[in-house]
Amino acid sequence: MIKLLWVDDNLDQDLAEKRMSLLMEDDIESDFAGDATEAYFLLTDIEKDYDVVLMDLRHPAGPDDIWNEYAEQADRKYGPVLLKMVKENREGIFSHLSKTRYGVFTIETKEENPDLFQPPISLPDQNYKMKTHAYDETDFINFIRALNKS
């Protein structure tokens, strides 16, 4: 069983079919978040020890004020902010996510996001997938399974 959290603000639109196909997979238990606030609440819930967290890079902050301090630097790019937050607090509030694998699913290229592959995030190269490269539902689900094994 793969426990997955997928953070993306397009889950209601062009990714709705992928979301539905994930729900039809018996060995994947999925939670979804449409903004950074929702993702933060799910990630800090110690009962939700996700195996895989899949993140879009750009999504809204959501209603929580904690994102105000990142608003200018983030430019809606709360994905890296969240990843950095989790990785930097592995001993603290995110300690239950020590075995979690992280992936990025975005329309941006790797070259646009060099900081993802450096500490503290240190995302493995193969865990970065452009949406254009896994648009087919089967490819996408295979990517989730590969993330779980990474």
Next chain:
Amino acid sequence: MTKIFLFDWLQLGLSEEWADTAIGIAITYAVFIMGVPALIFQTFIPEALRNVYNRRLMRGSHRVFTTQILLVMILLWMVNPKVCGLNGCDTPSEISAYWIFLLTLIILTIGHVHLIWKFNSSQYIGRQLSKTIAKSALDHFKKEKEIKKEDLEDLGLLAVELPHGSIKNTFLDTLGQLIEDILDVKDSKTEEINKAIGDIVEKTVDPSVTSSFEKSNAENMKKALEVLSFAFNQGQRRIGNGDDKSYFKTIISNSIKEIGVCAVVRKDLPSVMNAIEKLSQIEGASRDVYTLGDSALQQGYMKASVVASRKLGDRVRKVIAGREPDWVDDKLVCAWLGLVARIYQKEGHAKQYAETQIEVVLEQPHVNKDEIALTLKNAQNYFYRRLADFSTADAIFELQQKRYPGLG
């Protein structure tokens, strides 16, 4: 010549014409400004909001009118020939001329600023009203630890009357901020927060979408769900996991369910999925998830039922795998089984999906036939005795007869 030019800048003498004109301009403009609210009322303010607008945003106007009338009275006094020196003196007072000019200028400026403010306020009437009322509600909560009835009623009125779209979204944002601010009030007790947030959710957030859901758009539903989910998560942190939060939790899950049911009727799958996602994060909201899935089924909206059954199934699988005490009697298990039984009745691929769900979730290797029989019996009793939902109790019985003919 000085009598023709009203403002004799070179000599700055005070003439009768100048005094006449100054007082004429001041009074005419002051009277005109008094008429502006009536114009705005008729032109821009929706009829249903006029009363609230009058009470909440007209106080400034009253102060402006009073100030202007007072200034006009002073001006009248100053242009009296004996006061200003037009009669009985060879050279009228230069200082009086300055004062009359200055007072006229002040009256015109106050009127002009008020006019601009009024027109601006009429453009963002919803935002201004909601912020003003939310501020009043927060101030009252800080003092009295409760939401004033009048504020709640006015917010409820805005929730129903404001047009759907971006204006309603801004209103929902204000409510989200109000909830956050109430949760931040340091010296408040759990039950006070419980009551305040419950009232705001029940009387404002929920009706803002469900009162006229035919006209509501997906963005408003998304925003309302976002506010409810945030209220739940923040509230849970503030209140903790004790029994005290049950009222608050019930109100929020009920509101999410109602929005979800509206989305089902509108066949708005993303909003239904969002509602189910939010509900599934609330412990003890399994019946609401069931209700959503069941109403989707009745509307012939199978996808939404599948989502609901999957989200319930994920949790039931955990409960059974962990062999939690009394799992056979768990309401969550009953709700899931009820929904799966309703899907099972549909035949074809729906039935196939239901069978797969039963295999994966219920028929785990360590679960014996007696436990399955007891689970089915308890689920039937739950729908029959607790909810008077006889058709779902029948559906579970039918499932039992077909899939487990030897049981029970």
